[in-house]
Amino acid sequence: MICKNENLENILETKGHKLSKCLSCNIIFSHKDKQEFKNSTEIYSKYYQEEKANRFGFAVEFVVKIFRFIRACKVSLLNPKAKSVLDIGSGRGWMLYFLKKYFKYDVSIGTQISENAFKFSKEKLKLEIYNKDLLELSLNPRFDVITIWHVLEHVETVELYIEKIHELLEEEGTLIVEVPNFNSWTSILTKEYWLALDLKHHLVFFTPSSLTSLLLKYNFEIKKIRTFSLEYSTFTSTQSLVNWITGTDSYFFEWLQNKNFDPKIIWHTFLFAILFLPCFLINLCLYFSKYGEVIHIIAKKRKYDK
Numbered sequence: 087m088i089c090k091n092e093n094l095e096n097i098l099e100t101k102g103h104k105l106s107k108c109l110s111c112n113i114i115f116s117h118k119d120k121q122e123f124k125n126s127t128e129i130y131s132k133y134y135q136e137e138k139a140n141r142f143g144f145a146v147e148f149v150v151k152i153f154r155f156i157r158a159c160k161v162s163l164l165n166p167k168a169k170s171v172l173d174i175g176s177g178r179g180w181m182l183y184f185l186k187k188y189f190k191y192d193v194s195i196g197t198q199i200s201e202n203a204f205k206f207s208k209e210k211l212k213l214e215i216y217n218k219d220l221l222e223l224s225l226n227p228r229f230d231v232i233t234i235w236h237v238l239e240h241v242e243t244v245e246l247y248i249e250k251i252h253e254l255l256e257e258e259g260t261l262i263v264e265v266p267n268f269n270s271w272t273s274i275l276t277k278e279y280w281l282a283l284d285l286k287h288h289l290v291f292f293t294p295s296s297l298t299s300l301l302l303k304y305n306f307e308i309k310k311i312r313t314f315s316l317e318y319s320t321f322t323s324t325q326s327l328v329n330w331i332t333g334t335d336s337y338f339f340e341w342l343q344n345k346n347f348d349p350k351i352i353w354h355t356f357l358f359a360i361l362f363l364p365c366f367l368i369n370l371c372l373y374f375s376k377y378g379e380v381i382h383i384i385a386k387k388r389k390y391d392k
């Protein structure tokens with residue numbers, strides 16, 4: 087058990103994985119078969135492909151780069167005086183690169199346990215990146231901004247992460263955290279077909295209320311909470327619905343990643359194209375609700391009482 091509470095409720099069983107909700111903190115954990123268990127270095131060594139550290143083909147990679155630029159703009163607008171940032175699980179490092187280059191950040195540091203992505207950001211983008219888990223990191227001084235995008239769901243020691251983030255953040259510093267929303271409309275509707283379930287990689291799931299409670303417990307003040315992401319929402323909803331209708335895995339998403347053509351792709355792509363716009367509109371309508379595909383929280387570290 088990740089939070090060490092024994093009081094659990096089983097909520098879903100699929101493909102050798104069991105999901106249980108802790109009745110004390112409401113966080114949802116995935117239990118894996120012992121045999122299937124691999125350490126994280128082994129899993130993430132293939133997360134990014136060789137050399138260029140790409141995860142997708144050229145066109146999709148270009149779109150990802152634009153989204154990383156948008157992330158950099160968001161970070162900079164949120165805290166215009168900030169000069170230092172730590173990005174935990176920094177991907178290929180594009181957001182950090184843009185913050186350093188265009189937004190005058192003096193300190194732009196990342197952590198990346200995947201070897202290929204680590205090498206890319208260090209050698210090609212010339213960034214200060216640590217090939218280490220956050221918990222093994224000792225850094226001084228503290229940061230004005232810490233971001234952790236779609237990483238917390240991969241982590242077994244969630245509470246230790248939040249505690250460490252609190253320790254590394256300046257007083258009144260900004261934390262941006264984003265994870266999939268287990269209470270999203272397609273998670274509720276499609277259950278085991280929900281794309282963001284991704285049980286090969288995801289160990290922990292949150293709802294807006296369980297993540298909020300966790301941050302409050304570690305003395306963060308919640309500034310903003312949203313469940314819409316231009317990058318993730320429409321794709322996640324559409325792929326989940328396609329999986330649910332066809333009763334299959336995420337062929338379209340897999341095709342984007344490894345580009346192996348399978349005839350089933352034609353039917354799946356057709357369905358994907360039909361459902362994409364309706365899914366975009368539904369997610370837009372859910373913008374201020376708690377049922378969008380992600381949980382995006384902006385929090386501040388509380389000032390210590392003098």
Ligand SMILES: [Zn+2]
Nearest residue numbers: 089091108111
């Ligand atoms: Zn718990």
